[in-house]
Amino acid sequence: MRRVGIRCDAGVGRGVGHLMRCLALAEELRERRLEVVVLGDMGGLEWAAEQLARRGLRLLPGPGDAAAMVRAARRLALDAVVVDSYDLDPRCSEALRRAGVRVLAVVDDDDRGQDADIYLDQNLGAERQAGRVPAGSVRLAGVRYALLRDDVRRLRRGPMETGRPDGVLTDHRQPGGVPVEPGRPPRVLCFFGGTDAAGAAPVVVGELIATGVPFLATAVTPRERALDHLRPAGGQTVRRIPPTDDLPRLIAAADLVVTAAGSSMWDLLYLGKAAALVWVAANQRPGYEEVVSRGLAAGLGHLDAVAGTAGPARACLRDLLTSVRAREELGARGPALVDGEGRARVADALLAP
Numbered sequence: 001m002r003r004v005g006i007r008c009d010a011g012v013g014r015g016v017g018h019l020m021r022c023l024a025l026a027e028e029l030r031e032r033r034l035e036v037v038v039l040g041d042m043g044g045l046e047w048a049a050e051q052l053a054r055r056g057l058r059l060l061p062g063p064g065d066a067a068a069m070v071r072a073a074r075r076l077a078l079d080a081v082v083v084d085s086y087d088l089d090p091r092c093s094e095a096l097r098r099a100g101v102r103v104l105a106v107v108d109d110d111d112r113g114q115d116a117d118i119y120l121d122q123n124l125g126a127e128r129q130a131g132r133v134p135a136g137s138v139r140l141a142g143v144r145y146a147l148l149r150d151d152v153r154r155l156r157r158g159p160m161e162t163g164r165p166d167g168v169l170t171d172h173r174q175p176g177g178v179p180v181e182p183g184r185p186p187r188v189l190c191f192f193g194g195t196d197a198a199g200a201a202p203v204v205v206g207e208l209i210a211t212g213v214p215f216l217a218t219a220v221t222p223r224e225r226a227l228d229h230l231r232p233a234g235g236q237t238v239r240r241i242p243p244t245d246d247l248p249r250l251i252a253a254a255d256l257v258v259t260a261a262g263s264s265m266w267d268l269l270y271l272g273k274a275a276a277l278v279w280v281a282a283n284q285r286p287g288y289e290e291v292v293s294r295g296l297a298a299g300l301g302h303l304d305a306v307a308g309t310a311g312p313a314r315a316c317l318r319d320l321l322t323s324v325r326a327r328e329e330l331g332a333r334g335p336a337l338v339d340g341e342g343r344a345r346v347a348d349a350l351l352a353p
Contacts, residue, residue: 001079001102001351003035005072007062007092008084011043016194016243017263018084019048021106021122024147025082026057028343032351037076039063047194047222047243054245064088066095073101080104080350083114086283090114104350109286118349122146122266122342125290140349146266146342151248153340155271184216185235186321189254191220193262194243198280202226203307204258204300205238210310211318218250256320256327258300261288266342269296269334274327276320278303296333 006026010019019042026036040062042048052059060076063069069092073081083093084106090113093103097115105116108123119139121129127142188208192200201221208217214235219227220243227240244250248267251257257268261277261284268275275297279288285302292299298320300306300313320326 001034003037003076003078004029004350005037005039005076005078005081006084007039007069007081007088009040009043009062009087010045010048010194011041012045012195013197014043014087015197015262016045016048016051018086018106019051020149020194021147021263022082022084023051023055023057024149024343025346027055027150028347029350030055032347037078039072039081045194051245063092066091070095070099070101073099082106082350083116086112088114102350104346108283110283120145120346122263123287123290124294124296124337125286138349140346143266143269143338144342145346146270146338147263147346148267148270148338148340148343149248151245152267152270155248155252156335156340185214185237186216186255186327187253188215188217188256188258188321189220189250190217190258191247191264192260192278192280193264194222196221196223196226198260198303199223199226200260200278200280200303201240202230203303204278206230207300207306207314208258208317208321209233209236209238210314211321213318213321215321218254220244220247220250255324258317260284261291265291265297266338270338270340272331272335274298274320274331276300276317278306294333295330296337298330 006022008018008022010016029036037058038052039060063072073096078101080102081096082104094115096103103116104118105114106120117137121141122145124143133139190201190204201219205219205227209232212233217238219240222242232238251273252271257273257275261279277288277297278300279285280303291297298316306313
């Protein structure tokens with residue numbers, strides 16, 4: 001095998017989760033001296049396109065029908081195609097297999113009709129469905145196969161420097177070993193995908209403010225005015241930044257991460273971060289419930305249930321902001337579960353005879 005295509009899209013409505021996990025696999029395949037080309041539409045997101053350019057990956061238009069997909073595979077001499085899309089017509093993968101192209105479908109519980117040689121479901125608990133595959137196909141299931149990018153994996157390999165909100169650089173020992181300075185408010189990072197399509201940032205930051213507890217929060221959202229209406233209390237600091245390549249380092253520097261229950265959960269577990277999760281889309285709910293039920297993250301519920309109520313979500317945030325021990329206990333459970341070698345196992349399966 002010499003050349004692999006990756007068929008995925010990104011955009012304001014789609015988010016960037018499919019792209020980011022595919023980039024992790026692309027990095028692994030290129031380490032093995034395979035050529036990788038991405039077929040898709042970045043939905044006008046400049047930041048998403050920059051992720052490809054930074055890695056030297058070529059972006060070509062993503063075919064949407066079976067005949068065009070086969071023509072593209074033949075023109076590019078693709079030996080295999082990785083499909084990661086909720087929208088792509090499943091006849092595309094079926095046609096690719098008939099044309100002799102190996103297909104790996106990245107799925108989340110629901111295969112959405114994709115016809116593949118290999119199904120990858122990296123979600124916690126997916127291993128319980130590992131036997132549910134068509135004859136002749138293989139399912140790679142569970143966080144044993146979690147796809148982590150280089151800029152996440154390198155943060156657990158040894159000492160590193162992480163930028164703090166106040167501009168001071170501190171040496172941290174991994175995994176997750178962020179020193180707590182006496183009297184310093186906890187550092188909180190809030191992010192909800194590359195586009196924050198659900199508008200979660202102002203809701204969650206508003207709940208953090210409502211706790212009345214001091215904190216230093218960084219909220220990642222492309223919406224410039226999203227937080228302007230919020231009024232932090234004394235001892236509370238909030239800053240907004242746009243989507244950034246520096247997100248893994250911000251995660252490593254945080255005492256608490258509040259985020260949506262997407263594929264970034266595996267980054268947090270790998271880095272040993274205390275996390276509080278919301279779910280904003282139906283496909284996130286199974287992963288959310290699995291992670292929360294195992295005590296790997298705190299659960300705030302659906303985004304609509306979080307907004308404007310002095311209920312369990314606010315009490316949970318208050319506890320995590322005020323208790324170093326609660327954060328440490330929550331963050332300590334992840335690194336043993338996610339070892340960072342998932343992408344190598346996936347590549348082994350894809351390249352196997």
